[in-house]
Each structure stands twice: as C-alpha cells, then as structure tokens.
Amino acid sequence: MAGAEALVTGEHDDITLLGLWASPFVIRARIVLNLKGLAYNYTEEDIYSKSELLLRSNTVHKKVPVLIHNGKPVCESKIIVEYLDEAIPAINSGGVPILPADPYDRAVARFWASYVDDKLFCTWLPVFSGRTNEERVEAARQVVPVLQTLEKEAFKECSKANQHGQEEVMFFGGDTIDLVDVVLGSLLGWLHATETICGVKVIDGAKMPVLAAWAERFQALDGVKGLIPDAERLTEYNMDLHPLLPTVDSKKTKDAAALQIHTIDPSPGRPAAPLRPLEMGSACRALHVEERTRGQSRQLLVDSGEEGGSSHPVPWAIVC
C-alpha cells in the first residue's frame, strides 16, 4: 500500500495549503505543518476573487484554509490540525503530536480550543469589523476577561501546572505545545494589533503575566517565528478592508447642504450621476459611509444612521 507508506514517511506526500497571510485560521495550519517539518506548497488566495481550486475544494464554505493532501481536500482549520496529527504522524525529531495522547486530556484541549474560536474570536471580531472606534474599543475591552479566563483556567487545566507543582509551565500542552497553543497562538498577531487598531492592549504583562510570557515563548518557537504577521501590517490591512466610517456630526447632518453625495459611474467616459438624496430627517444622527469590495465590483454603503434605518447600496459614490 504505497499510500499508507507515504503517510508514515511523509516523503511522497503532496501537500498544498490554500491560504491568506492575515488569516489566523490559515496560520494555525501553517504552524502545524512547520512544527511537523512537512514540506508543502502554499498558495495565497484572493478571497474576493477565489481560485477555481478553492471553490471546488471547499464547495460548502469556500473559505481558507484548505489543505489538499494527495489530491484530497480537508477544510476547517481545527479539523486540518487534527487531520495532520492523525494522518501524518511526527516524521522527524522536530515533529511533535499536537493532540494530547490521553482521551480526557484531548477532550479538555478540544474544549478550550473551541472556547478560543467561539468566545475569544467572536468577542474580538468587532475590533476588526467595527464601524466606529467606539465599537472597536468596546470589543477590545470585552476581550480582556475572556483572555483572563484562558490565563487563569485553561492554562492551569491544560498544562496541569497545579498537578506537576512546577513554578512555570511552558505551554498549554505542558512542556510541549498542543492544540490550544496552536489555536490561540494563531490569533496573537491580531491580539497584538488590537493596540494599534484601537489603542487597547489586550495582552498586558502587568495584568496577565502568565499569558504574556506564554505569548513571547510561543512566538519565538521555530516554526512559528515569521508566521505571525506584525501589528503594523495587520492594522494597515484592517484599515483597507474596514476603514473607520467617517461620521458626520448631527449639527452638520441637519444641514443637508453640507453633505453632497454623488455617484461616480465605474465605467469610464460616463458622467457622474447624482445619488438620490438621503432623507435627512430629524432622526438622522450620523452618516456612515463604507466602501465594500466584492469581487470585481465596488460598492459604497451609505447608512443614514437612523435608528433601524435604511442603508443605500450604490455602485460608487463620493461624499463631501
């Protein structure tokens, strides 16, 4: 069985990862590939113009990462991590198992890995997509107690720090890294970038000494170094994707003349047409403008800011 042999040695494995440099989900798959010393082809996807390969490899979600192992796609980052662990065991001295050997320890690791995705990531997400700085700051503040739970409960439980009686345990996996290290570690770039995005330091050594020290150790690992994007690059990417919406204060919005909105036809040679005027009623508190890029087309979403109010997607517009 040539296939089974290939799985054991890894020598004949053909591994491709479809990814996106800024994606924590992709980063976790890359960390595991690196830690296991596996050679793989990496293809950077444009998520606004997805490749045929991505579309046919992840027909359900059409998201990255997708691992393609000997022609067979595996989707969803935590499933990819577990798959790599099971299908391609440690193949050299640097290759470590990511899932704990004991079934109960595995269940505990899976619980906290899900907590990272379901609670930490979801709480943090508005730092990335929030429309105003206030929304971002509020989300960042809410992230802090979630991280404190990871520091106080998950780190102890997973690493068995209390049972071993060790002063300092290295990782969630104890002396080596495990699933929780990988899943949480893949978010470090964005957690650090939170400070440059909205001014809130979420992993603060003074308040979270265990987690801050763990983060330093994790990022310094061979196989992780170089994969966690720096805060400036992530912040720039974030601002391109989700620029903070210009907010026109209520005094100005009452004065319709202060606000002129024009569409600009995307096809060259055609004159800009005026956008139908926004209803600037007394309930109008603010005006939000958001540029969205979807595939080839660009849209400007103009939101009158009314309570439960309407948004007017237009092909392209300027606000002055």
Ligand SMILES: N[C@@H](CCC(=O)N[C@@H](CS)C(=O)NCC(=O)O)C(=O)O
């Ligand atoms: N639950 C998925 C999440 C993957 C995900 O959200 N990927 C994003 C990049 S960070 C993506 O491909 N987005 C493209 C899209 O939503 O169309 C996983 O763990 O792999």
